[in-house]
Amino acid sequence: MDHVIAVEDVRKVYGAGGSQAVHAVDGVSFEVPKGQILGLLGPNGAGKTTLVKILTTITAPTSGHARICGFDVVRQALDVRRQIAVVLQQTAVETLLTVEDNLRIYAYLHGVSAGEVRKRMDAVLDEFDLREKARETVQDLSLGTKRRVQVAKIFMVDSPVIFLDESTTGMDPLMRRRVLDRIRREARNGRTVLLTTQVLSEAEELCDKIMIIDRGKTLAAGNLQELRRLSTQMFRVSLTFAHDQDVREQLESLHPVELRTEGERVELLFKGEEALLLGRLADLSRVAPIRHFEVRGAGLEDIFVDLVGEKAPRREPEVEP
Amino acid sequence: MSGVTAVVYRDYRQRITNIAFVFWDLFVPIAYLLLFGLGFQRTFGEFSMEGLRMGYAEFFLAGVLAMTTYGIAMNTSWGLFMDKDSGIFYELLTYPITRREFLVGKISFSLLLSALGSLLAIVLGAAIMQITVQWMWLPVTLLVVMCTTAGWFFLFSILAIRLTRMDAFNTLTSVAYIILMFLSSMFYPLEQLPAWFRILAWLNPMTWQVDVLRFSLIGVGSAAVVLVEFVAFMVFTLACLSLAVKTIDKAG
Numbered sequence: 001m002d003h004v005i006a007v008e009d010v011r012k013v014y015g016a017g018g019s020q021a022v023h024a025v026d027g028v029s030f031e032v033p034k035g036q037i038l039g040l041l042g043p044n045g046a047g048k049t050t051l052v053k054i055l056t057t058i059t060a061p062t063s064g065h066a067r068i069c070g071f072d073v074v075r076q077a078l079d080v081r082r083q084i085a086v087v088l089q090q091t092a093v094e095t096l097l098t099v100e101d102n103l104r105i106y107a108y109l110h111g112v113s114a115g116e117v118r119k120r121m122d123a124v125l126d127e128f129d130l131r132e133k134a135r136e137t138v139q140d141l142s143l144g145t146k147r148r149v150q151v152a153k154i155f156m157v158d159s160p161v162i163f164l165d166e167s168t169t170g171m172d173p174l175m176r177r178r179v180l181d182r183i184r185r186e187a188r189n190g191r192t193v194l195l196t197t198q199v200l201s202e203a204e205e206l207c208d209k210i211m212i213i214d215r216g217k218t219l220a221a222g223n224l225q226e227l228r229r230l231s232t233q234m235f236r237v238s239l240t241f242a243h244d245q246d247v248r249e250q251l252e253s254l255h256p257v258e259l260r261t262e263g264e265r266v267e268l269l270f271k272g273e274e275a276l277l278l279g280r281l282a283d284l285s286r287v288a289p290i291r292h293f294e295v296r297g298a299g300l301e302d303i304f305v306d307l308v309g310e311k312a313p314r315r316e317p318e319v320e321p
Numbered sequence: 322m323s324g325v326t327a328v329v330y331r332d333y334r335q336r337i338t339n340i341a342f343v344f345w346d347l348f349v350p351i352a353y354l355l356l357f358g359l360g361f362q363r364t365f366g367e368f369s370m371e372g373l374r375m376g377y378a379e380f381f382l383a384g385v386l387a388m389t390t391y392g393i394a395m396n397t398s399w400g401l402f403m404d405k406d407s408g409i410f411y412e413l414l415t416y417p418i419t420r421r422e423f424l425v426g427k428i429s430f431s432l433l434l435s436a437l438g439s440l441l442a443i444v445l446g447a448a449i450m451q452i453t454v455q456w457m458w459l460p461v462t463l464l465v466v467m468c469t470t471a472g473w474f475f476l477f478s479i480l481a482i483r484l485t486r487m488d489a490f491n492t493l494t495s496v497a498y499i500i501l502m503f504l505s506s507m508f509y510p511l512e513q514l515p516a517w518f519r520i521l522a523w524l525n526p527m528t529w530q531v532d533v534l535r536f537s538l539i540g541v542g543s544a545a546v547v548l549v550e551f552v553a554f555m556v557f558t559l560a561c562l563s564l565a566v567k568t569i570d571k572a573g
Contacts (some may be wrong), residue, residue: 045361053411053573056414057414057415058411058415058573059573078417078418078419081415081416081417081418086412086415088408088411088412090407090408090411091407091408092407092408092409092411092412093407093409094331094335094407095407095409096332096335096338096339096400096403097331097335097338098338101334101338105327105330105331105334108322108326108327108330108331109324109327109328109331109413109416109417109418110416110417111322111324111417114322137338137339142567152327163415192333204411218508234361255434
């Protein structure tokens with residue numbers, strides 16, 4: 001077995017055969033080796049959640065094959081489920097149970113012994129700041145705490161693969177940081193992670209590989225450097241002028257993708273020939289002296305907007321787990 | 322702990338954590354027996370049915386057991402609907418248990434609970450209302466209670482998985498409850514009622530259930546008719562089971 005997650009030409013069509021057929025996933029292929037974190041990015045309705053539902057055996061693909069740890073998601077669904085821990089997009093918690101019961105029953109349902117459950121629960125309650133709320137019924141907790149309980153559950157088990165579908169949504173920044181650190185640690189220890197997120201900085205700092213999908217199709221895949229290369233000739237320029245003067249007109253004449261000014265500081269995103277643009281900025285500096293000048297490669301957000309941003313209005317499948 | 326046992330434990334913890342469930346599951350049917358049964362017994366005294374003299378409480382006990390099974394099945398399916406609504410149902414589909422094991426776990430807990438609730442009603446009925454129960458038939462009664470709980474649960478689990486709106490689920494199950502209860506032999510003997518009512522009642526699975534329970538509890542009814550009614554209820558249960566399995570297999 002070469003890859004922990006292997007997806008080959010997977011398609012999911014809702015309402016297949018009808019005139020309203022929606023291609024939620026349209027021929028997606030990728031592989032994730034052991035211990036790697038793959039970030040799945042895409043706008044709403046891109047097909048991320050449907051793909052997660054297929055890989056976690058909630059729904060079957062219309063065609064194509066997907067394997068988790070060598071097990072086929074359709075024919076060996078139960079074996080697949082023994083390998084995975086899943087945090088769904090929806091805040092899926094046992095609202096009628098206490099926090100402790102949520103953790104305990106999740107572990108029991110994953111075959112963890114009672115003695116082991118007690119040990120792990122102590123550690124998880126502390127790590128996720130849930131000790132004080134351990135005996136409270138989840139329906140009485142805030143949304144952020146419910147989310148914490150949902151994420152904490154997956155650390156009660158040792159499944160080699162973790163799926164996180166927008167798992168940090170609704171968490172406070174400190175807890176979010178703690179969860180991201182834990183995920184990174186788990187990956188270092190050999191667990192394979194597939195996460196979907198709309199927080200691009202999260203993917204940028206956490207993922208070994210990023211895949212951008214839209215309308216069910218893969219737009220780009222690779223590590224951040226590879227994606228930067230794919231999104232050719234995009235770069236960010238930060239300028240600080242010596243004096244606060246109105247140069248907006250001159251800057252707009254350079255046709256930046258994005259232009260932000262704040263006093264004498266200017267932030268520009270360019271797409272084009274770097275040398276040519278730098279030459280024109282040099283011309284500008286003769287009229288308006290520049291005190292500070294910095295050129296950076298495009299960030300994930302820039303790449304994402306570049307790849308996804310200028311498309312026609314989408315038709316989203318109305319399918320929710 | 323096996324997957325099925327874990328699902329049973331989960332349902333047990335849900336019931337224990339939320340006392341309102343216990344009230345609806347166990348105490349409402351008993352309250353019906355003790356209050357409604359006593360009121361009618363005192364008002365109308367004894368009456369004759371198929372050559373046997375009996376008090377209303379004695380007649381009504383089978384109905385109370387049917388109420389218990391229906392209520393427990395309805396509450397368990399409501400829990401299933403809540404699981405779906407909160408998203409945990411879909412997460413459960415990713416756990417290392419099969420969908421059928423999940424269904425078996427859910428029904429197992431309901432069967433245990435309905436047997437317990439029914440036993441409680443029978444014992445209280447005998448102790449407080451002086452109902453003469455056929456104790457030798459108790460295992461049969463409890464077996465019927467469990468089989469019929471399964472039928473109602475499978476029926477409502479189909480609705481719980483298929484329906485997307487809670488108000489629709491609550492309305493359907495409550496309206497069905499009222500129609501099934503009052504259009505059956507639960508509250509009154511059918512012999513004195515108009516022909517159209519009797520025909521509808523004989524087509525009603527709750528009539529089949531109540532008649533079988535009444536036969537095993539106090540020995541009223543024709544064994545042949547009751548046997549047909551029991552078989553009919555089992556066919557109804559198997560049909561609901563088959564549809565419930567198909568529905569849960571398609572869920573997601």
